[in-house]
Amino acid sequence: MxxxxxxxxxxxxxxxxxxxxxxxxxxxAPMPTLDLLLEPEAVQDLGLANLLPLQSIGLVFKTPHDGxxxxxxxxxxNAGFDGRLVALGRLMPDQARHAMxxxxxxxxxxxxxxxxxxxxxxxxxxxxxxxxxxSQQRLPASLAGRLAGPDIWQQRSxxx
Amino acid sequence: MYAYDTFDQTFVDQRAAEFxxxxxxxxxxxxxxxxxxPLRLQNGLxxxxxxxxxxxxxxxxxxxxxxxxxxxxxxxxxxxGYGHFTTRQNIQYNWTKLSDVADMIDALASVQMxxxxxxxxxxxxxxxxxxxxxxxxxxxxxxxxxELLRQWSSLHPxxxxxxxxxxxxxxxxxxxxxxxxxxxxxxxxxLDDAGQPIYDIWVGGGQGRTPRVARLFQKAVPLADLLPxxxxxxxxxxxxxxxxxxxxxxxxxxxxxxxxxPYRAAVAEELGxxxxxxxxxxxxxxxxxxxxxETAQRPAxxxxxxxxxxPAFQAWLQQxxxxxxxxxxxxxxxxxxxxxxxxxxxxxAQMRAVAALAERYSASELRVSHRQNLVLPWVKLNDLEELYxxxxxxDLAEANIGLxxxxxxxxxxxxxxxxxxxxxxxxxxxSHRLRERERLQGPLDLSLNISGCxxxxxxxxxxxxxxxxxxxxxxxxxxxxxxxxxxxxAKVGDILGPGFSQDQVPEVIETLxxxxxxxxxxxxxxxxxxxxxxxxxxxxxxxx
Ligand code: SF4
Numbered sequence: 001m002x003x004x005x006x007x008x009x010x011x012x013x014x015x016x017x018x019x020x021x022x023x024x025x026x027x028x029a030p031m032p033t034l035d036l037l038l039e040p041e042a043v044q045d046l047g048l049a050n051l052l053p054l055q056s057i058g059l060v061f062k063t064p065h066d067g068x069x070x071x072x073x074x075x076x077x078n079a080g081f082d083g084r085l086v087a088l089g090r091l092m093p094d095q096a097r098h099a100m101x102x103x104x105x106x107x108x109x110x111x112x113x114x115x116x117x118x119x120x121x122x123x124x125x126x127x128x129x130x131x132x133x134x135s136q137q138r139l140p141a142s143l144a145g146r147l148a149g150p151d152i153w154q155q156r157s158x159x160x
Numbered sequence: 161m162y163a164y165d166t167f168d169q170t171f172v173d174q175r176a177a178e179f180x181x182x183x184x185x186x187x188x189x190x191x192x193x194x195x196x197x198p199l200r201l202q203n204g205l206x207x208x209x210x211x212x213x214x215x216x217x218x219x220x221x222x223x224x225x226x227x228x229x230x231x232x233x234x235x236x237x238x239x240x241g242y243g244h245f246t247t248r249q250n251i252q253y254n255w256t257k258l259s260d261v262a263d264m265i266d267a268l269a270s271v272q273m274x275x276x277x278x279x280x281x282x283x284x285x286x287x288x289x290x291x292x293x294x295x296x297x298x299x300x301x302x303x304x305x306x307e308l309l310r311q312w313s314s315l316h317p318x319x320x321x322x323x324x325x326x327x328x329x330x331x332x333x334x335x336x337x338x339x340x341x342x343x344x345x346x347x348x349x350x351l352d353d354a355g356q357p358i359y360d361i362w363v364g365g366g367q368g369r370t371p372r373v374a375r376l377f378q379k380a381v382p383l384a385d386l387l388p389x390x391x392x393x394x395x396x397x398x399x400x401x402x403x404x405x406x407x408x409x410x411x412x413x414x415x416x417x418x419x420x421x422p423y424r425a426a427v428a429e430e431l432g433x434x435x436x437x438x439x440x441x442x443x444x445x446x447x448x449x450x451x452x453x454e455t456a457q458r459p460a461x462x463x464x465x466x467x468x469x470x471p472a473f474q475a476w477l478q479q480x481x482x483x484x485x486x487x488x489x490x491x492x493x494x495x496x497x498x499x500x501x502x503x504x505x506x507x508x509a510q511m512r513a514v515a516a517l518a519e520r521y522s523a524s525e526l527r528v529s530h531r532q533n534l535v536l537p538w539v540k541l542n543d544l545e546e547l548y549x550x551x552x553x554x555d556l557a558e559a560n561i562g563l564x565x566x567x568x569x570x571x572x573x574x575x576x577x578x579x580x581x582x583x584x585x586x587x588x589x590x591s592h593r594l595r596e597r598e599r600l601q602g603p604l605d606l607s608l609n610i611s612g613c614x615x616x617x618x619x620x621x622x623x624x625x626x627x628x629x630x631x632x633x634x635x636x637x638x639x640x641x642x643x644x645x646x647x648x649x650a651k652v653g654d655i656l657g658p659g660f661s662q663d664q665v666p667e668v669i670e671t672l673x674x675x676x677x678x679x680x681x682x683x684x685x686x687x688x689x690x691x692x693x694x695x696x697x698x699x700x701x702x703x704x
Contacts, residue, residue, distance in 0.1 A: 040399070064195055065281070067321025071398040074318050078433040092195050094182060101317035117190055128181045130174040132167070134311035134445075135387070137438045152167045152311075153441035156448065 018114050020096055021106040022143035024126040026119075032086055032108055034058040040068035048079050057081070058108070061089035070102040077103035077138060085140065093117050096125040097147065101133065105142045161222055161525060162307050162452050164272045172269045175276060175315070179203045180262035187258070202282055202320060204250075204275030205261060209577050214256045214264060215278040217285040218528050220292065220306035220330070221249035225515040225524040230271045232511030238264055243511065245496060245504040245532045247339075247568055247619055248327065249287045250278050254575050276314055281322045283313035283394070287329045289337045290529035293453060294491045294537045296483045300349045300357055302332035304450035305386075308442060312387055319394050323401035324409035326394070327366075334648075338530050341365045341374040341650035342622055344411045345393065350380070357383045357446075363393065363423075364415035367616035371652040372412040375420055383446060387439045392430035396423065458523065461488025464541035473548050476559040479603065481544075490541060492522075494534040494551065495558040495566060499595040500588050503569040504532030513554045521547045530646075531568055533561060558595075564604035564673070565594040568619050572612025572629060573636075579612035581629025581636040586610055586665055593666050597673070604673060606686030607646070622646035624686040625672060626653045627665065638665050642672070642698055643690040654695050657703055668702050675701040 019029040035054040039062065043051075051057060057076070059069040073085055087099045087107045099107055114122055126146055136151035150158070164172075179199075186196040200206075204215040216231070223231075231251055235243040238260050239253040246252055256264065268274055278285050286309045288302045289295060309328060313319070319326070329340040332349040340346035346362035358380045365374030381389055400418065402408045415423055464487075467473070482491040494514060496504055506514075514534060518526045521543050522536035529535055539547055551557040560566050567590060570576065572583030587610050598604050610627040611618035620626030626641040637659035644653030660668050675698050680689045690698075 065198055065321055066403060067281075067318065068399055068403075070318045070321070071395045075395065075399075075430075075433070078435060092191070092199075094178075094199055095321075098317040098320055116192075117185075121185060121190055124181075128178050130171055130178060130315050132171070133315060133317070134171075135438065135442065138435055151441075152171070153445050156165075156167065157441045157444050 015110060017108055017110045018122065019106055019108050020122060020125060022100050022104075022140065022147065023145040024123075026123045026125075029108070032056070032058070034086060035083075037088070038072075040066070040072060043072055048075065051076065052079060052081050054081075054083055056084040056086065058086045058088050059104075061087060061091050061095075063090050064092050064095060067098075070098055073099070073103040074137060077140070084142075093121045093125040094129070096122075097129040100126070100143055100147050101136060101139070103138070103140055105140045161224060161456050162303070162449060168272070169269075171314070172272070172274045172276070175203075175274065176262070176265045176269045179265055183258060183262050198280055198321065201280030202277055203265070204278035205256075206279060207577065208254065208575050209573075210575070211254065212256045212258055212261065213575065214253045214261060214275060215246070215250045216253070216268060216273060216275045217278045218249045218251060218273075219310050220286060220288040220303050221290050221528040222292075222303065223526040223528065225519040225526070227271045227273055228511050228515040228518065228526055230267060230273070232508040232515065234264055234267060235506075235511065236508035241508050242505050243508075244502075244571065245506065245528050245534070247530055247532060247617065248285060249290075249528045249530070250285055251528070252571075254571065279325075280320075281324050281326075282320045283316060283326045283328065286310055286313070287327075287338055287343075287530065289331055289333055290527040290535045291337060291482055291491055291537070292332065292527075293457065294482075294484050294486070294489070295333050295335075295337075296485050297335055298333040298485060299351055300332035301450070301453055302330040302347075302349055303453050304446055305332075305347065305349055305357065305359075306330045307449045308387075308446050309390075311445070312390075312442070319398060322394075322398050323403050324406060326397075326411070336646070336648040336650070339619065339622055339646040339650070341648075342367055342371075342619070342646060343374065345390065346374050347386075352380070352382070359383075359386055361389065361393075364412040364420075365650070366410050366412045367619060367621045368410070369407055369614045369616075370413065370416075371616065371621040372416070373650045373652060375415065377420070377424065384439075384443060387442050388431060388434050388436055389427070391439075392427045392434060395430055396426045400426070456523075456525075458486060458489070458538060460486055461540060464488035466541050467545045469545050469548070472559075473545060476548055476557055477544060479559040479563070480561045488541060490539050490544060492536045492539050492544070492547065493529065493561040494536065494556050495560050496533050497560055497566045497591065498555060498558045499565070500592050502584050503567050503587050503591075506534075510554060510556065514556065517547065517550055521550075531562075531566060533566070560595065560598060562605075562607075563594075563598055564606050564608050564625075565591050565598055566607075567591060567594075568607075568609040568623070570611050570618035572610075572618075576612060578615060579629070580614070580631040581612050581638065582662070583610045583612040583618055583627075583629055586627065586629070586638065586662060589666050590669060593670065597670070606673075606676070608669070619646065620644075621652045622650065623653060624690065625669060627669075630659060632659070636662055638662065640668065640672075642695060643687065645687050656695065657699055671701050672698055
């Protein structure tokens with residue numbers, strides 16, 4: 001699929017880094033093999049429908065100030081994308097929560113970013129955050145641990 | 161009032177712990193200032209000219225006595241004994257230390273308050289009418305909608321790093337007392353034939369360097385569709401809003417450049433993809449919240465009578481009182497605009513004194529108004545005179561609500577890192593003159609707002625007389641605009657002409673008022689006279 005769209009194929013396995021998953025696990029790992037690696041500008045041109053059949057997509061954050069990829073993740077999930085969604089680029093540990101709650105399965109981080117924030121902050125990224133939102137949109141099936149489970153409004157409506 | 165349950169309390173407690181951790185990581189150097197900036201802003205912490213400023217949310221302007229008392233204590237303990245109430249129902253502490261902030265946030269959480277999203281490129285504190293629930297012209301109490309939106313938008317994962325800040329206001333009355341049409345999204349709540357809430361959604365209002373009055377996006381949206389619609393509106397903005405220039409990043413510019421119709425179409429397409437089941441609990445949640453506000457309403461009182469009192473009491477009641485929707489009560493505004501005062505400032509002692517008065521005379525409830533004043537919403541008619549004397553003792557009985565001397569002003573160059581000119585001394589000088597003039601001539605029915613730079617936090621565009629401080633060739637210059645209004649007939653003011661020096665401003669303003677008084681028809685307010693006669697006579701009067 002990525003070939004027919006004439007996309008830059010993701011640089012498979014290039015670069016050392018770490019992966020942070022939706023259960024909070026944090027492990028050293030090479031850059032993941034993804035069908036497609038996308039910067040926010042590119043999505044408009046590609047058309048959402050072309051992306052849905054892919055197995056895995058990486059969305060890039062160019063700076064921690066640019067939240068477009070959070071909305072792209074949600075848009076992909078809303079459109080029915082069921083594959084693996086990975087956030088890459090200049091993220092902060094504090095944004096791991098935003099990523100998972102917007103529909104990402106996990107993050108992949110370059111070594112320098114992990115070192116600068118220090119490993120402990122990434123390991124704690126899903127611990128020291130507000131875990132339960134009032135209204136949570138559909139979470140990826142892979143999510144487990146603190147962030148998984150019903151939101152506050154659902155719990156209230158069930159009298160919990 | 162809305163009271164936190166354990167979910168709400170856990171939410172703010174966890175957020176406080178999260179921010180404490182972020183501050184520690186900044187202090188240790190693990191977070192760079194560039195990374196820390198959006199995080200601290202989302203917790204209300206600015207870096208100003210001289211110190212950090214903490215902006216605390218007063219959600220939809222509602223406070224209880226205990227909360228105001230805490231705000232007063234924080235002013236004494238962590239600031240220089242003052243707090244500054246803003247036009248968006250927040251309070252700012254201008255002299256906080258980074259090392260104290262986490263403790264301040266914990267103290268706020270202990271009285272069910274927070275500083276979440278009072279700043280940053282996210283959905284800000286949702287505001288409303290300071291007279292919500294008590295105004296005689298109200299169709300629907302807007303506070304349950306505002307609380308629903310507070311919960312929905314708090315820590316929203318997708319909308320925390322928007323192109324720019326995003327402000328929402330909700331109204332439920334005939335009159336707009338919250339400048340709704342100068343918000344990114346304004347909701348005007350009404351009731352349908354079955355008595356259920358429906359909302360007219362307005363979009364793209366704002367001030368700053370490109371002032372815009374909001375445009376009608378959609379009429380009569382039912383409550384069940386409200387959150388999905390807002391979700392789609394925000395997503396389209398997050399993805400399509402400009403990020404190359406922060407002065408062109410607000411939704412008003414997106415609407416200008418994209419066009420309202422194409423924006424509507426994009427939102428409709430987005431809405432088609434949304435999983436609505438996520439929002440289904442919102443209806444029950446709205447009812448749960450609304451029930452709390454309803455039980456806090458008081459029944460009509462028998463045997464209450466408006467007191468006669470002295471002429472000064474009568475003048476105060478006339479100016480600062482508001483007819484109540486429940487017989488037997490009045491809503492009373494407390495002016496924070498005494499002669500020569502800094503608009504919106506209150507000392508710790510004043511806050512505690514007002515908290516005590518609220519406890520005694522207003523069912524422990526208070527409001528903060530868009531015009532930077534306080535309101536006691538539940539005063540029994542029989543208590544009015546006693547309250548007036550108690551306020552007099554605290555120097556808080558200034559009878560100037562809604563008059564020229566009830567000036568809105570931003571902090572300007574005295575505090576703000578973005579300012580190009582001072583606004584506080586200008587406001588103080590004008591306050592002296594105008595209050596004196598009101599004493600001699602009676603009420604001056606016009607609004608006067610001052611901003612210290614083009615960002616327009618002092619709402620100068622939306623004032624009958626607006627003053628904008630600029631810096632031209634290293635001297636402060638004040639540009640004047642006329643005819644703006646922030647009510648339901650919202651309008652951006654017209655620039656009068658070349659600016660004036662700080663010394664000239666009071667004289668120029670008095671000339672403008674003289675001109676209005678000479679031209680006005682019987683009982684006409686400034687905005688009406690201006691709409692009738694236009695700019696020319698005012699221009700001729702000041703540029704001779
Ligand atoms: S209008 Fe300008 S000077 Fe005034 S508070 Fe806003 S940014 Fe600061």
